[in-house]
Amino acid sequence: MASQTKIPKHNHYIFLKITLFMTALLAGKITPRKLWNVFMCSTAYVFQWKKSAVAPFILSLELWNECNAGCLFCRDAKGRIYNIDPQAPSLGSISKGKMPVEMAMDIIDQVKKDVLIAVLYTNGEPLLYKDLGRIIRCATERKVMTMISTNGLLFNEQNARDILGAGIDCIKIQLGGFTQDIYGIQIRYGEVEKLKSNIRMVAKLKKETGSQALILIDWITYNYNRHQIPLIRQFCKDNGLLLSFRQGNPRGGLEGKETPLPSKTLNMSCDWLWKAMQFNFNGDVLQCCEGVIWSGVKPYTTYKTGESKVKDIWNGPQATATRRLMAAKGRSSMPICKQCQRQGVCFKW
Numbered sequence: 094m095a096s097q098t099k100i101p102k103h104n105h106y107i108f109l110k111i112t113l114f115m116t117a118l119l120a121g122k123i124t125p126r127k128l129w130n131v132f133m134c135s136t137a138y139v140f141q142w143k144k145s146a147v148a149p150f151i152l153s154l155e156l157w158n159e160c161n162a163g164c165l166f167c168r169d170a171k172g173r174i175y176n177i178d179p180q181a182p183s184l185g186s187i188s189k190g191k192m193p194v195e196m197a198m199d200i201i202d203q204v205k206k207d208v209l210i211a212v213l214y215t216n217g218e219p220l221l222y223k224d225l226g227r228i229i230r231c232a233t234e235r236k237v238m239t240m241i242s243t244n245g246l247l248f249n250e251q252n253a254r255d256i257l258g259a260g261i262d263c264i265k266i267q268l269g270g271f272t273q274d275i276y277g278i279q280i281r282y283g284e285v286e287k288l289k290s291n292i293r294m295v296a297k298l299k300k301e302t303g304s305q306a307l308i309l310i311d312w313i314t315y316n317y318n319r320h321q322i323p324l325i326r327q328f329c330k331d332n333g334l335l336l337s338f339r340q341g342n343p344r345g346g347l348e349g350k351e352t353p354l355p356s357k358t359l360n361m362s363c364d365w366l367w368k369a370m371q372f373n374f375n376g377d378v379l380q381c382c383e384g385v386i387w388s389g390v391k392p393y394t395t396y397k398t399g400e401s402k403v404k405d406i407w408n409g410p411q412a413t414a415t416r417r418l419m420a421a422k423g424r425s426s427m428p429i430c431k432q433c434q435r436q437g438v439c440f441k442w
């Protein structure tokens with residue numbers, strides 16, 4: 094029987110944000126200065142100022158864009174990432190690489206007093222990055238929240254203890270099927286029973302270690318998996334996990350089964366330019382996370398560890414010019430923005 098659960102077109106994860114905020118407050122990770130920074134970023138966005146606050150309140154770091162799961166919408170069977178820039182070849186033009194751990198720690202350290210959260214993944218699977226725990230620990234020591242989104246397939250007791258012990262604040266685990274026949278429609282390489290056992294293990298370890306991390310199951314909803322929603326509800330209840338729903342990405346072999354993506358340009362400005370800062374694995378500073386899969390976008394600059402200044406880039410000439418363009422002409426002023434359906438600073442789908 095199909096579930097009656099209503100799936101919003103865009104999930105703004107309000108409950109998650111409030112819970113995360115309260116947890117961070119209790120952990121001493123929210124200060125008046127950080128709240129002021131959020132307020133100033135938001136004010137700059139509302140008034141579309143060319144300069145934002147002194148720093149972004151979200152850092153988004155692509156630690157490594159490699160992935161083990163091979164989701165159909167993301168990359169082909171050989172692991173080549175789809176380029177969403179229609180002017181470039183669809184495959185083979187997005188290069189892969191790892192961000193040096195020193196770069197990630199330098200970026201976090203520079204804005205530790207202003208930034209609320211460091212999001213430690215963009216397109217890749219963060220559990221593949223062996224120094225993930227070190228970066229989380231660095232952020233925790235500097236009172237910066239951290240979160241990852243993971244396919245969960247690579248969890249083992251060692252890496253789970255490592256990141257929970259390092260003080261991670263939120264682990265979002267994507268799931269799009271409760272049985273292998275359904276899960277395997279979107280995920281090329283992964284066994285759902287192994288994933289479920291990993292999730293149970295992480296939930297148990299969280300209790301054992303006293304970690305305050307929020308563990309959220311992010312159910313990616315397609316027409317083909319709606320009937321399994323009651324199963325995932327029960328699973329989350331049994332394991333004390335948060336559950337959230339979002340629309341799936343129909344790209345990559347699912348077009349025939351699912352409604353196509355909307356194509357009209359949104360008639361609204363974009364929060365990203367005023368609130369969040371995106372670093373690609375090679376240090377390229379991009380206007381947003383879409384840039385990591387759009388080869389034609391020009392970075393604001395390329396970050397150099399020990400030399401670059403995050404705050405100078407944030408309100409530097411390239412960033413202010415991009416904001417000015419968005420403020421004056423909207424999304425249609427830039428090809429990357431023209432096709433973008435993002436609303437707010439949130440997950441894409």
Ligand code: SF4
Nearest residue numbers: 363381383429430433
């Ligand atoms: S509209 Fe989309 S592509 Fe443009 S800056 Fe915002 S998130 Fe990025």
